[in-house]
Amino acid sequence: MQIMQILAEDTIGQRIRRARRRKGWTQAELGLRTGLRESIICKYELDRYAPRIKNLSRIADALGVSVDYLLGRESEHNAR
Numbered sequence: 001m002q003i004m005q006i007l008a009e010d011t012i013g014q015r016i017r018r019a020r021r022r023k024g025w026t027q028a029e030l031g032l033r034t035g036l037r038e039s040i041i042c043k044y045e046l047d048r049y050a051p052r053i054k055n056l057s058r059i060a061d062a063l064g065v066s067v068d069y070l071l072g073r074e075s076e077h078n079a080r
Contacts, residue, residue, distance in 0.1 A: 012050065012051065012070055014045075016070060034062045056071075
C-alpha cells in the first residue's frame with residue numbers, strides 16, 4: 001500500500017492524535033495551547049465531532065503541522 005493511500009484512510013482525529021503524541025502532549029495540554037477544552041480535543045480525536053475550520057487551524061498551528069496534513073492531503077514528511 002502506498003503512503004498516500006494509508007494517509008487517506010486515516011481520519012482527522014487520528015492525525016490530530018498522532019501529531020499530539022509526537023509532541024508528547026496530553027489532550028489537556030493541546031487544549032491549553034489552542035484555547036479549546038480538553039473534552040472537545042477528545043471528541044475530535046475520537047471523530048465524534050469534526051473541527052470547524054478555525055479550530056482546525058488553531059490545532060495545526062499548535063502542533064506545528066499544516067491543515068493539509070490534518071486533512072490527509074499531505075504526508076507527515078511534508079507536514080511542516
